[in-house]
Amino acid sequence: MLELRWHSRAGQGAVTGAKGLADVISTTGKHVQAFAFYGSAKRGAAMTAYNRVDDKVIMNHEKYMQPDFVFVIDPALVYTSDVTVNAKENTKYIITTHMTTDELIASQPKLEGKEVYTVDCIKIAQETIGKPIPNTPMLGAFMKISGMYDIEFFKESMVRILGKLPQKIIDANMIAIQRAYDEVK
Protein backbone atom coordinates (compact mmCIF):
# COMPACT_ATOMS: atom_id res chain seq x y z
CA MET A 1 0.00 0.00 0.00
CA LEU A 2 1.35 3.41 -1.02
CA GLU A 3 -0.24 6.37 0.77
CA LEU A 4 0.03 10.06 -0.12
CA ARG A 5 -1.19 13.20 1.59
CA TRP A 6 -1.62 16.56 -0.11
CA HIS A 7 -1.52 19.85 1.81
CA SER A 8 -3.22 22.55 -0.22
CA ARG A 9 -5.53 25.49 -0.13
CA ALA A 10 -9.08 24.97 -1.39
CA GLY A 11 -8.99 26.04 -5.04
CA GLN A 12 -5.37 25.08 -5.76
CA GLY A 13 -6.37 21.80 -7.35
CA ALA A 14 -5.29 19.19 -4.81
CA VAL A 15 -8.49 17.20 -5.26
CA THR A 16 -8.17 17.34 -9.04
CA GLY A 17 -4.51 16.40 -8.72
CA ALA A 18 -5.28 13.47 -6.42
CA LYS A 19 -8.03 12.21 -8.73
CA GLY A 20 -5.87 12.70 -11.81
CA LEU A 21 -3.02 10.74 -10.25
CA ALA A 22 -5.47 7.98 -9.27
CA ASP A 23 -6.74 7.89 -12.84
CA VAL A 24 -3.23 7.47 -14.29
CA ILE A 25 -2.32 4.75 -11.78
CA SER A 26 -5.61 2.91 -12.36
CA THR A 27 -4.78 2.43 -16.06
CA THR A 28 -1.72 0.40 -15.05
CA GLY A 29 -3.88 -2.20 -13.28
CA LYS A 30 -3.38 -1.03 -9.70
CA HIS A 31 -6.23 -0.19 -7.31
CA VAL A 32 -6.62 3.42 -6.25
CA GLN A 33 -8.47 5.68 -3.86
CA ALA A 34 -8.53 9.50 -3.88
CA PHE A 35 -10.36 11.59 -1.29
CA ALA A 36 -10.17 14.84 0.64
CA PHE A 37 -11.29 16.54 3.84
CA TYR A 38 -13.68 19.31 2.89
CA GLY A 39 -15.90 20.46 5.70
CA SER A 40 -17.43 23.76 4.73
CA ALA A 41 -14.02 25.19 3.83
CA LYS A 42 -14.05 28.06 1.39
CA ARG A 43 -11.54 28.90 -1.33
CA GLY A 44 -8.17 29.66 0.24
CA ALA A 45 -8.72 27.60 3.40
CA ALA A 46 -6.10 24.99 4.26
CA MET A 47 -7.23 21.48 3.33
CA THR A 48 -5.81 18.00 2.80
CA ALA A 49 -6.35 15.42 0.07
CA TYR A 50 -5.25 11.79 0.00
CA ASN A 51 -4.30 8.94 -2.32
CA ARG A 52 -4.06 5.24 -1.60
CA VAL A 53 -2.53 2.82 -4.12
CA ASP A 54 -2.42 -0.96 -3.77
CA ASP A 55 -2.18 -4.19 -5.76
CA LYS A 56 -5.46 -5.42 -4.26
CA VAL A 57 -8.89 -3.78 -3.89
CA ILE A 58 -8.69 -1.00 -1.28
CA MET A 59 -11.18 -1.74 1.50
CA ASN A 60 -9.85 0.73 4.05
CA HIS A 61 -12.07 3.82 4.28
CA GLU A 62 -10.57 5.33 7.43
CA LYS A 63 -9.40 8.91 7.03
CA TYR A 64 -6.43 8.34 9.33
CA MET A 65 -3.27 7.85 7.29
CA GLN A 66 0.47 7.52 7.88
CA PRO A 67 1.63 8.76 4.50
CA ASP A 68 4.62 7.55 2.50
CA PHE A 69 4.72 10.90 0.70
CA VAL A 70 3.55 14.36 1.75
CA PHE A 71 2.96 16.97 -0.97
CA VAL A 72 2.75 20.63 0.06
CA ILE A 73 1.52 22.73 -2.86
CA ASP A 74 1.20 26.06 -1.05
CA PRO A 75 4.43 27.46 0.45
CA ALA A 76 2.86 29.00 3.59
CA LEU A 77 1.25 25.77 4.79
CA VAL A 78 4.63 24.53 6.04
CA TYR A 79 4.31 27.19 8.77
CA THR A 80 0.55 27.41 9.40
CA SER A 81 -0.26 23.69 9.57
CA ASP A 82 1.70 20.65 10.74
CA VAL A 83 2.68 18.91 7.51
CA THR A 84 4.55 16.23 9.52
CA VAL A 85 1.48 14.99 11.45
CA ASN A 86 1.06 11.17 11.54
CA ALA A 87 4.23 10.78 9.48
CA LYS A 88 6.40 7.68 9.39
CA GLU A 89 10.18 7.63 9.91
CA ASN A 90 10.77 7.36 6.17
CA THR A 91 8.02 9.70 4.93
CA LYS A 92 9.24 11.78 2.00
CA TYR A 93 8.21 15.42 1.60
CA ILE A 94 7.87 17.35 -1.65
CA ILE A 95 7.31 20.99 -0.82
CA THR A 96 6.52 23.99 -2.97
CA THR A 97 8.81 26.89 -2.06
CA HIS A 98 11.02 29.56 -3.59
CA MET A 99 13.72 28.64 -1.07
CA THR A 100 16.38 25.97 -1.28
CA THR A 101 15.81 22.78 0.73
CA ASP A 102 18.38 23.88 3.33
CA GLU A 103 16.80 27.32 3.72
CA LEU A 104 13.35 25.74 4.06
CA ILE A 105 14.45 23.31 6.78
CA ALA A 106 16.21 26.15 8.62
CA SER A 107 12.94 28.10 8.56
CA GLN A 108 10.84 25.16 9.78
CA PRO A 109 12.74 23.02 12.31
CA LYS A 110 10.02 20.32 12.25
CA LEU A 111 11.45 19.23 8.89
CA GLU A 112 14.93 18.62 10.30
CA GLY A 113 16.14 15.08 9.72
CA LYS A 114 13.35 14.37 7.23
CA GLU A 115 13.74 13.49 3.58
CA VAL A 116 12.69 16.81 2.05
CA TYR A 117 12.60 17.79 -1.63
CA THR A 118 11.73 21.26 -2.88
CA VAL A 119 10.41 22.71 -6.11
CA ASP A 120 8.67 26.02 -6.85
CA CYS A 121 5.40 24.70 -8.28
CA ILE A 122 3.70 28.09 -7.87
CA LYS A 123 6.31 29.88 -9.98
CA ILE A 124 6.34 27.08 -12.57
CA ALA A 125 2.54 27.17 -12.83
CA GLN A 126 2.48 30.95 -13.17
CA GLU A 127 5.16 30.93 -15.87
CA THR A 128 3.62 28.08 -17.89
CA ILE A 129 -0.12 27.83 -17.25
CA GLY A 130 -0.43 31.49 -16.29
CA LYS A 131 -2.21 30.74 -13.01
CA PRO A 132 -0.89 29.68 -9.59
CA ILE A 133 -2.43 26.18 -9.87
CA PRO A 134 0.44 24.02 -8.60
CA ASN A 135 -1.18 20.56 -8.80
CA THR A 136 0.15 19.19 -12.11
CA PRO A 137 3.75 20.38 -11.52
CA MET A 138 3.71 18.63 -8.13
CA LEU A 139 2.88 15.39 -9.93
CA GLY A 140 5.86 15.95 -12.25
CA ALA A 141 8.11 16.34 -9.21
CA PHE A 142 6.55 13.22 -7.67
CA MET A 143 7.38 11.20 -10.79
CA LYS A 144 11.01 12.24 -10.42
CA ILE A 145 11.32 11.51 -6.69
CA SER A 146 9.28 8.28 -6.66
CA GLY A 147 10.40 6.94 -10.03
CA MET A 148 6.84 5.61 -10.28
CA TYR A 149 6.45 5.96 -14.05
CA ASP A 150 8.49 7.12 -17.00
CA ILE A 151 7.80 10.84 -17.37
CA GLU A 152 6.77 10.49 -21.03
CA PHE A 153 4.17 7.84 -20.11
CA PHE A 154 2.93 10.07 -17.32
CA LYS A 155 2.61 13.11 -19.56
CA GLU A 156 0.74 11.08 -22.20
CA SER A 157 -1.67 9.91 -19.50
CA MET A 158 -2.19 13.46 -18.25
CA VAL A 159 -3.00 14.64 -21.78
CA ARG A 160 -5.86 12.14 -21.80
CA ILE A 161 -7.05 13.18 -18.32
CA LEU A 162 -6.95 16.91 -19.07
CA GLY A 163 -9.06 15.85 -22.07
CA LYS A 164 -11.42 18.59 -23.02
CA LEU A 165 -9.35 21.57 -21.86
CA PRO A 166 -8.09 23.88 -24.66
CA GLN A 167 -4.93 22.54 -26.35
CA LYS A 168 -2.95 25.58 -25.18
CA ILE A 169 -3.71 24.79 -21.53
CA ILE A 170 -2.86 21.11 -21.99
CA ASP A 171 0.46 22.04 -23.64
CA ALA A 172 1.27 24.44 -20.80
CA ASN A 173 0.53 21.73 -18.23
CA MET A 174 2.92 19.36 -20.00
CA ILE A 175 5.69 21.96 -19.85
CA ALA A 176 4.89 22.55 -16.17
CA ILE A 177 5.08 18.82 -15.38
CA GLN A 178 8.40 18.47 -17.22
CA ARG A 179 9.88 21.57 -15.56
CA ALA A 180 8.97 20.39 -12.06
CA TYR A 181 10.38 16.95 -12.93
CA ASP A 182 13.65 18.61 -13.98
CA GLU A 183 13.81 21.24 -11.22
CA VAL A 184 12.86 19.32 -8.06
CA LYS A 185 15.82 18.96 -5.67
Add this chain to the structure above:
Amino acid sequence: MAFDKMELKDIEVWDGNFAAAQALRQCQIDVVAAYPITPSTPIVEGYGKFKADNYVEGEFVMVESEHAAMSGCIGAAAAGGRVATATSSQGYALMVETLYQASGMRLPIVLNVVNRALAAPLNVNGDHSDMYLGRDSGWIQLDAYCPQDAYDLNFIAFKVSEDHGVRLPCMVHQDGFMTSHTAQGVHTLSDDVAYGFVGDFKPMNDMLDFEHPVTHGVQTEEDWHFEHKARQHNDLMTKVLPKIQTAFDDFEKLSGRKYNIVESYDMDDADVCVICMGTSVETSREVATEMRAKGIKAGVVGLRVIRPFPFFEIAEALKNVKAIATLDRSSPNGAPGMLFNETAGALFNTQARPMLSGFIYGLGGRDLTKAHLVNIYKELQANVDAGKVTTQLQQFIGVRGPKLAFL
Protein backbone atom coordinates in the same frame (compact mmCIF):
# COMPACT_ATOMS: atom_id res chain seq x y z
CA MET B 1 -32.37 7.62 -30.53
CA ALA B 2 -32.20 11.35 -30.11
CA PHE B 3 -29.32 11.33 -27.66
CA ASP B 4 -25.66 10.36 -27.86
CA LYS B 5 -24.08 7.33 -26.27
CA MET B 6 -20.94 7.60 -24.19
CA GLU B 7 -17.88 5.42 -24.54
CA LEU B 8 -16.62 4.29 -21.15
CA LYS B 9 -13.42 2.51 -20.18
CA ASP B 10 -13.84 -0.91 -18.53
CA ILE B 11 -12.59 0.66 -15.31
CA GLU B 12 -13.24 4.35 -14.68
CA VAL B 13 -11.93 6.22 -11.64
CA TRP B 14 -15.15 7.74 -10.31
CA ASP B 15 -16.36 8.95 -6.97
CA GLY B 16 -19.69 7.65 -5.69
CA ASN B 17 -21.59 10.71 -6.87
CA PHE B 18 -20.34 10.50 -10.43
CA ALA B 19 -20.92 6.75 -10.47
CA ALA B 20 -24.56 7.37 -9.50
CA ALA B 21 -24.91 10.15 -12.11
CA GLN B 22 -23.55 7.83 -14.80
CA ALA B 23 -25.97 5.07 -13.76
CA LEU B 24 -28.88 7.52 -14.00
CA ARG B 25 -27.70 8.55 -17.48
CA GLN B 26 -27.55 4.94 -18.58
CA CYS B 27 -31.05 4.22 -17.22
CA GLN B 28 -32.48 7.09 -19.33
CA ILE B 29 -34.77 8.80 -16.83
CA ASP B 30 -37.92 10.55 -18.07
CA VAL B 31 -38.00 13.15 -15.30
CA VAL B 32 -35.39 14.27 -12.77
CA ALA B 33 -36.72 16.97 -10.41
CA ALA B 34 -33.93 18.07 -8.10
CA TYR B 35 -32.70 20.62 -5.61
CA PRO B 36 -29.01 20.72 -4.71
CA ILE B 37 -27.58 19.95 -1.28
CA THR B 38 -24.11 18.90 -0.13
CA PRO B 39 -22.85 16.20 -0.53
CA SER B 40 -25.36 14.86 -3.09
CA THR B 41 -25.26 17.88 -5.42
CA PRO B 42 -22.74 16.43 -7.92
CA ILE B 43 -25.19 13.62 -8.78
CA VAL B 44 -27.82 15.94 -10.21
CA GLU B 45 -25.16 18.41 -11.39
CA GLY B 46 -23.47 15.61 -13.32
CA TYR B 47 -26.81 14.44 -14.66
CA GLY B 48 -27.66 18.01 -15.66
CA LYS B 49 -24.42 18.23 -17.61
CA PHE B 50 -25.24 14.99 -19.41
CA LYS B 51 -28.58 16.57 -20.31
CA ALA B 52 -26.89 19.76 -21.56
CA ASP B 53 -24.43 17.68 -23.59
CA ASN B 54 -27.24 15.65 -25.19
CA TYR B 55 -26.44 12.38 -23.47
CA VAL B 56 -29.97 12.14 -22.05
CA GLU B 57 -33.32 13.21 -23.45
CA GLY B 58 -35.55 13.31 -20.36
CA GLU B 59 -36.77 16.38 -18.52
CA PHE B 60 -34.69 18.06 -15.82
CA VAL B 61 -36.90 20.14 -13.54
CA MET B 62 -35.22 22.69 -11.29
CA VAL B 63 -37.44 23.25 -8.27
CA GLU B 64 -37.38 25.52 -5.21
CA SER B 65 -36.87 22.94 -2.46
CA GLU B 66 -36.44 19.26 -1.75
CA HIS B 67 -40.11 19.07 -0.82
CA ALA B 68 -40.90 20.31 -4.31
CA ALA B 69 -38.29 18.00 -5.83
CA MET B 70 -39.94 14.89 -4.45
CA SER B 71 -43.39 16.34 -5.21
CA GLY B 72 -42.31 16.78 -8.82
CA CYS B 73 -41.03 13.22 -8.88
CA ILE B 74 -44.36 12.00 -7.48
CA GLY B 75 -46.33 13.87 -10.14
CA ALA B 76 -44.11 12.57 -12.93
CA ALA B 77 -44.19 9.01 -11.61
CA ALA B 78 -47.98 9.13 -11.31
CA ALA B 79 -48.17 10.45 -14.87
CA GLY B 80 -46.24 7.34 -15.90
CA GLY B 81 -42.49 7.74 -16.34
CA ARG B 82 -39.11 6.68 -15.04
CA VAL B 83 -38.20 9.12 -12.29
CA ALA B 84 -35.20 9.77 -10.07
CA THR B 85 -33.56 12.40 -7.88
CA ALA B 86 -30.92 12.78 -5.18
CA THR B 87 -30.62 14.47 -1.81
CA SER B 88 -28.94 14.50 1.61
CA SER B 89 -29.49 15.51 5.21
CA GLN B 90 -31.65 18.62 5.70
CA GLY B 91 -33.01 18.22 2.19
CA TYR B 92 -33.95 14.65 2.97
CA ALA B 93 -35.60 15.81 6.18
CA LEU B 94 -37.65 18.32 4.19
CA MET B 95 -38.64 15.51 1.81
CA VAL B 96 -39.94 13.23 4.53
CA GLU B 97 -43.60 14.20 4.15
CA THR B 98 -43.48 13.44 0.46
CA LEU B 99 -41.52 10.20 0.96
CA TYR B 100 -44.61 8.75 2.61
CA GLN B 101 -46.78 10.05 -0.27
CA ALA B 102 -44.53 8.34 -2.83
CA SER B 103 -44.59 4.95 -1.14
CA GLY B 104 -48.28 5.13 -0.20
CA MET B 105 -49.17 5.94 -3.82
CA ARG B 106 -47.01 2.97 -4.89
CA LEU B 107 -44.85 5.05 -7.22
CA PRO B 108 -41.52 3.64 -8.42
CA ILE B 109 -39.09 6.50 -7.81
CA VAL B 110 -35.34 6.08 -7.28
CA LEU B 111 -33.81 8.44 -4.72
CA ASN B 112 -30.05 8.57 -4.31
CA VAL B 113 -29.39 9.52 -0.70
CA VAL B 114 -25.85 10.64 0.05
CA ASN B 115 -25.88 10.13 3.81
CA ARG B 116 -25.04 13.15 5.92
CA ALA B 117 -25.52 14.31 9.50
CA LEU B 118 -28.61 16.26 10.57
CA ALA B 119 -28.37 19.68 12.23
CA ALA B 120 -28.12 21.11 14.85
CA PRO B 121 -25.17 21.71 14.96
CA LEU B 122 -24.86 22.11 11.19
CA ASN B 123 -22.51 19.58 9.66
CA VAL B 124 -22.03 18.58 6.01
CA ASN B 125 -20.19 15.32 6.65
CA GLY B 126 -21.28 11.74 6.46
CA ASP B 127 -23.24 9.81 9.05
CA HIS B 128 -26.43 7.78 8.84
CA SER B 129 -28.89 10.14 10.58
CA ASP B 130 -30.82 10.93 7.41
CA MET B 131 -30.92 7.28 6.34
CA TYR B 132 -32.35 6.31 9.72
CA LEU B 133 -34.92 9.11 9.59
CA GLY B 134 -36.64 7.54 6.57
CA ARG B 135 -36.63 3.93 7.61
CA ASP B 136 -40.37 3.74 8.39
CA SER B 137 -41.36 5.64 5.24
CA GLY B 138 -42.27 2.58 3.19
CA TRP B 139 -39.37 2.86 0.76
CA ILE B 140 -36.98 0.11 -0.16
CA GLN B 141 -33.50 1.09 1.10
CA LEU B 142 -30.33 -0.31 -0.49
CA ASP B 143 -26.90 0.48 0.92
CA ALA B 144 -23.66 1.04 -1.02
CA TYR B 145 -20.25 0.57 0.62
CA CYS B 146 -18.11 2.09 -2.16
CA PRO B 147 -18.49 3.88 -5.53
CA GLN B 148 -18.84 0.56 -7.41
CA ASP B 149 -21.86 -0.34 -5.28
CA ALA B 150 -23.38 3.12 -5.77
CA TYR B 151 -23.21 2.54 -9.53
CA ASP B 152 -24.51 -1.02 -9.54
CA LEU B 153 -27.29 -0.57 -6.97
CA ASN B 154 -28.93 2.14 -9.07
CA PHE B 155 -29.64 -0.44 -11.76
CA ILE B 156 -30.95 -2.86 -9.13
CA ALA B 157 -33.13 -0.06 -7.70
CA PHE B 158 -34.93 0.67 -10.99
CA LYS B 159 -35.31 -3.02 -11.76
CA VAL B 160 -36.96 -3.81 -8.41
CA SER B 161 -38.87 -0.56 -7.87
CA GLU B 162 -40.55 -0.56 -11.30
CA ASP B 163 -41.47 -4.26 -11.16
CA HIS B 164 -45.27 -4.46 -11.37
CA GLY B 165 -45.23 -6.89 -8.45
CA VAL B 166 -43.46 -4.29 -6.31
CA ARG B 167 -44.28 -0.70 -7.37
CA LEU B 168 -42.53 0.84 -4.37
CA PRO B 169 -39.96 3.64 -4.39
CA CYS B 170 -36.34 2.80 -3.66
CA MET B 171 -33.44 4.66 -2.07
CA VAL B 172 -29.81 3.98 -2.89
CA HIS B 173 -27.69 5.11 0.06
CA GLN B 174 -24.00 5.97 -0.02
CA ASP B 175 -21.82 7.54 2.68
CA GLY B 176 -21.36 11.29 2.31
CA PHE B 177 -17.76 12.11 1.26
CA MET B 178 -16.42 8.68 2.29
CA THR B 179 -18.11 7.24 -0.82
CA SER B 180 -19.62 10.24 -2.59
CA HIS B 181 -16.36 12.20 -2.88
CA THR B 182 -13.91 9.29 -2.82
CA ALA B 183 -12.68 8.26 -6.26
CA GLN B 184 -12.02 4.57 -6.78
CA GLY B 185 -11.97 2.20 -9.72
CA VAL B 186 -15.49 1.43 -10.97
CA HIS B 187 -16.11 -1.42 -13.43
CA THR B 188 -18.57 -0.05 -15.94
CA LEU B 189 -21.32 -1.48 -18.11
CA SER B 190 -21.72 -0.26 -21.66
CA ASP B 191 -24.72 2.00 -22.26
CA ASP B 192 -26.59 -0.73 -24.16
CA VAL B 193 -25.90 -3.46 -21.60
CA ALA B 194 -26.89 -1.20 -18.69
CA TYR B 195 -30.11 -0.07 -20.34
CA GLY B 196 -30.86 -3.63 -21.39
CA PHE B 197 -30.71 -4.69 -17.74
CA VAL B 198 -33.24 -2.13 -16.47
CA GLY B 199 -35.32 -2.29 -19.69
CA ASP B 200 -37.96 0.11 -20.99
CA PHE B 201 -40.21 1.68 -18.40
CA LYS B 202 -43.55 -0.14 -18.26
CA PRO B 203 -46.30 2.14 -16.96
CA MET B 204 -48.96 0.95 -14.52
CA ASN B 205 -52.01 2.93 -13.44
CA ASP B 206 -50.54 5.97 -15.18
CA MET B 207 -52.59 9.13 -15.12
CA LEU B 208 -51.83 9.87 -18.76
CA ASP B 209 -53.58 6.67 -19.90
CA PHE B 210 -56.92 8.33 -20.67
CA GLU B 211 -58.51 5.03 -21.77
CA HIS B 212 -58.17 3.74 -18.21
CA PRO B 213 -58.76 6.61 -15.80
CA VAL B 214 -57.32 6.24 -12.31
CA THR B 215 -57.21 8.34 -9.16
CA HIS B 216 -53.97 9.11 -7.30
CA GLY B 217 -53.49 10.78 -3.95
CA VAL B 218 -56.82 9.84 -2.46
CA GLN B 219 -58.22 10.28 1.02
CA THR B 220 -59.22 7.20 3.01
CA GLU B 221 -60.42 7.53 6.57
CA GLU B 222 -60.90 4.67 9.01
CA ASP B 223 -62.94 2.76 6.44
CA TRP B 224 -59.97 1.91 4.18
CA HIS B 225 -56.74 3.56 5.39
CA PHE B 226 -55.61 0.56 7.41
CA GLU B 227 -56.18 -1.86 4.52
CA HIS B 228 -54.02 0.27 2.21
CA LYS B 229 -51.21 0.49 4.74
CA ALA B 230 -51.47 -3.22 5.57
CA ARG B 231 -51.27 -4.14 1.89
CA GLN B 232 -48.23 -1.91 1.39
CA HIS B 233 -46.53 -3.52 4.39
CA ASN B 234 -47.50 -6.97 3.15
CA ASP B 235 -45.81 -6.34 -0.17
CA LEU B 236 -42.68 -5.01 1.54
CA MET B 237 -42.57 -8.07 3.81
CA THR B 238 -43.32 -10.74 1.21
CA LYS B 239 -42.59 -9.53 -2.31
CA VAL B 240 -39.60 -7.24 -2.23
CA LEU B 241 -36.74 -9.43 -0.97
CA PRO B 242 -37.41 -12.20 -3.56
CA LYS B 243 -37.44 -9.56 -6.32
CA ILE B 244 -34.18 -8.07 -5.02
CA GLN B 245 -32.62 -11.54 -4.94
CA THR B 246 -33.70 -12.17 -8.54
CA ALA B 247 -32.29 -8.79 -9.60
CA PHE B 248 -29.00 -9.56 -7.78
CA ASP B 249 -28.84 -12.96 -9.54
CA ASP B 250 -29.53 -11.44 -12.96
CA PHE B 251 -26.99 -8.70 -12.32
CA GLU B 252 -24.34 -11.23 -11.35
CA LYS B 253 -24.91 -13.08 -14.64
CA LEU B 254 -24.50 -9.80 -16.48
CA SER B 255 -21.56 -8.26 -14.63
CA GLY B 256 -19.94 -11.01 -12.56
CA ARG B 257 -20.47 -8.86 -9.47
CA LYS B 258 -22.37 -10.63 -6.70
CA TYR B 259 -24.56 -8.78 -4.23
CA ASN B 260 -26.41 -10.38 -1.30
CA ILE B 261 -29.31 -9.19 0.83
CA VAL B 262 -27.03 -9.65 3.84
CA GLU B 263 -23.31 -9.47 3.07
CA SER B 264 -21.47 -11.97 5.27
CA TYR B 265 -17.67 -11.89 5.37
CA ASP B 266 -15.71 -14.70 7.02
CA MET B 267 -18.78 -15.65 9.08
CA ASP B 268 -18.66 -19.45 8.61
CA ASP B 269 -16.49 -20.06 11.69
CA ALA B 270 -16.49 -16.60 13.26
CA ASP B 271 -16.59 -16.31 17.06
CA VAL B 272 -17.01 -12.54 17.00
CA CYS B 273 -18.42 -10.13 14.44
CA VAL B 274 -19.51 -6.57 13.84
CA ILE B 275 -22.71 -5.68 12.00
CA CYS B 276 -22.70 -2.34 10.25
CA MET B 277 -23.46 -0.38 7.07
CA GLY B 278 -21.77 1.82 4.48
CA THR B 279 -18.01 2.22 4.12
CA SER B 280 -17.56 0.80 7.64
CA VAL B 281 -18.39 -2.67 6.26
CA GLU B 282 -15.33 -2.62 4.00
CA THR B 283 -12.98 -1.19 6.63
CA SER B 284 -14.24 -3.84 9.08
CA ARG B 285 -13.53 -6.59 6.55
CA GLU B 286 -9.91 -5.48 6.33
CA VAL B 287 -9.61 -5.39 10.13
CA ALA B 288 -11.36 -8.78 10.52
CA THR B 289 -8.76 -10.36 8.25
CA GLU B 290 -5.99 -8.78 10.32
CA MET B 291 -7.63 -10.03 13.55
CA ARG B 292 -7.62 -13.60 12.21
CA ALA B 293 -3.85 -13.33 11.78
CA LYS B 294 -3.75 -12.45 15.50
CA GLY B 295 -5.84 -15.49 16.44
CA ILE B 296 -9.27 -13.89 16.84
CA LYS B 297 -11.88 -15.49 14.58
CA ALA B 298 -13.51 -12.29 13.36
CA GLY B 299 -16.25 -11.76 10.79
CA VAL B 300 -18.36 -8.93 9.38
CA VAL B 301 -22.06 -8.72 8.57
CA GLY B 302 -23.11 -5.85 6.34
CA LEU B 303 -26.69 -4.86 5.59
CA ARG B 304 -27.16 -4.49 1.83
CA VAL B 305 -30.92 -4.11 2.19
CA ILE B 306 -31.95 -1.97 5.16
CA ARG B 307 -35.68 -1.93 4.37
CA PRO B 308 -37.38 -4.28 4.16
CA PHE B 309 -35.25 -5.45 7.08
CA PRO B 310 -33.87 -8.94 6.30
CA PHE B 311 -35.03 -10.42 9.61
CA PHE B 312 -34.46 -14.11 8.87
CA GLU B 313 -31.35 -13.56 6.74
CA ILE B 314 -29.72 -11.66 9.63
CA ALA B 315 -30.62 -14.43 12.09
CA GLU B 316 -29.16 -16.98 9.68
CA ALA B 317 -25.94 -15.01 9.22
CA LEU B 318 -25.47 -14.71 13.00
CA LYS B 319 -26.55 -18.21 14.07
CA ASN B 320 -23.06 -19.52 14.93
CA VAL B 321 -21.33 -16.41 16.27
CA LYS B 322 -20.72 -15.94 20.00
CA ALA B 323 -20.45 -12.17 20.39
CA ILE B 324 -21.76 -9.38 18.15
CA ALA B 325 -21.17 -5.64 18.08
CA THR B 326 -23.78 -3.53 16.31
CA LEU B 327 -22.36 -0.28 14.92
CA ASP B 328 -24.91 2.52 14.58
CA ARG B 329 -23.75 5.73 12.85
CA SER B 330 -26.71 7.79 14.07
CA SER B 331 -27.48 9.12 17.51
CA PRO B 332 -30.40 7.06 18.82
CA ASN B 333 -31.23 9.92 21.18
CA GLY B 334 -32.59 7.92 24.05
CA ALA B 335 -32.60 4.34 22.75
CA PRO B 336 -30.04 1.57 22.16
CA GLY B 337 -29.70 2.08 18.38
CA MET B 338 -31.52 0.78 15.30
CA LEU B 339 -29.09 -2.02 14.44
CA PHE B 340 -28.94 -3.13 18.09
CA ASN B 341 -32.72 -3.28 18.30
CA GLU B 342 -33.33 -4.97 14.95
CA THR B 343 -30.55 -7.51 15.50
CA ALA B 344 -31.84 -8.31 18.97
CA GLY B 345 -35.32 -8.76 17.52
CA ALA B 346 -34.06 -11.07 14.79
CA LEU B 347 -32.18 -13.26 17.29
CA PHE B 348 -34.45 -13.28 20.32
CA ASN B 349 -36.66 -16.21 19.31
CA THR B 350 -33.84 -18.31 17.85
CA GLN B 351 -31.78 -21.02 19.54
CA ALA B 352 -28.66 -18.92 19.03
CA ARG B 353 -28.45 -16.27 21.72
CA PRO B 354 -25.10 -14.62 21.13
CA MET B 355 -23.90 -11.77 23.32
CA LEU B 356 -24.94 -8.46 21.82
CA SER B 357 -23.42 -5.06 22.47
CA GLY B 358 -23.95 -1.78 20.66
CA PHE B 359 -21.66 1.03 19.61
CA ILE B 360 -22.51 4.55 18.47
CA TYR B 361 -19.79 5.93 16.20
CA GLY B 362 -18.83 8.30 13.43
CA LEU B 363 -21.36 11.10 13.98
CA GLY B 364 -20.85 14.11 11.74
CA GLY B 365 -18.15 12.32 9.75
CA ARG B 366 -15.93 11.44 12.74
CA ASP B 367 -13.39 8.91 11.46
CA LEU B 368 -13.91 5.22 12.20
CA THR B 369 -10.30 4.07 12.36
CA LYS B 370 -8.96 0.58 12.04
CA ALA B 371 -7.66 0.99 15.60
CA HIS B 372 -11.27 1.52 16.83
CA LEU B 373 -12.33 -1.70 15.14
CA VAL B 374 -9.37 -3.64 16.54
CA ASN B 375 -10.48 -2.57 20.04
CA ILE B 376 -14.07 -3.63 19.36
CA TYR B 377 -13.00 -7.08 18.18
CA LYS B 378 -10.73 -7.48 21.21
CA GLU B 379 -13.58 -6.47 23.51
CA LEU B 380 -15.90 -8.98 21.83
CA GLN B 381 -13.30 -11.72 22.29
CA ALA B 382 -13.03 -10.73 25.97
CA ASN B 383 -16.82 -11.18 26.22
CA VAL B 384 -16.50 -14.64 24.64
CA ASP B 385 -13.71 -15.58 27.05
CA ALA B 386 -15.70 -14.34 30.06
CA GLY B 387 -18.96 -15.90 28.86
CA LYS B 388 -20.82 -12.63 29.41
CA VAL B 389 -20.91 -9.06 28.18
CA THR B 390 -18.20 -7.40 30.25
CA THR B 391 -19.07 -3.81 29.28
CA GLN B 392 -22.19 -1.72 29.31
CA LEU B 393 -24.49 -2.54 26.40
CA GLN B 394 -24.17 0.80 24.64
CA GLN B 395 -20.80 2.50 24.17
CA PHE B 396 -19.67 5.53 22.23
CA ILE B 397 -16.42 5.28 20.27
CA GLY B 398 -14.28 8.05 18.82
CA VAL B 399 -15.86 10.80 20.90
CA ARG B 400 -13.66 13.12 23.00
CA GLY B 401 -13.98 13.46 26.75
CA PRO B 402 -14.65 10.83 29.41
CA LYS B 403 -15.74 7.44 28.09
CA LEU B 404 -19.47 7.35 27.44
CA ALA B 405 -21.39 4.15 28.09
CA PHE B 406 -25.03 3.42 28.92
CA LEU B 407 -27.40 0.56 29.67
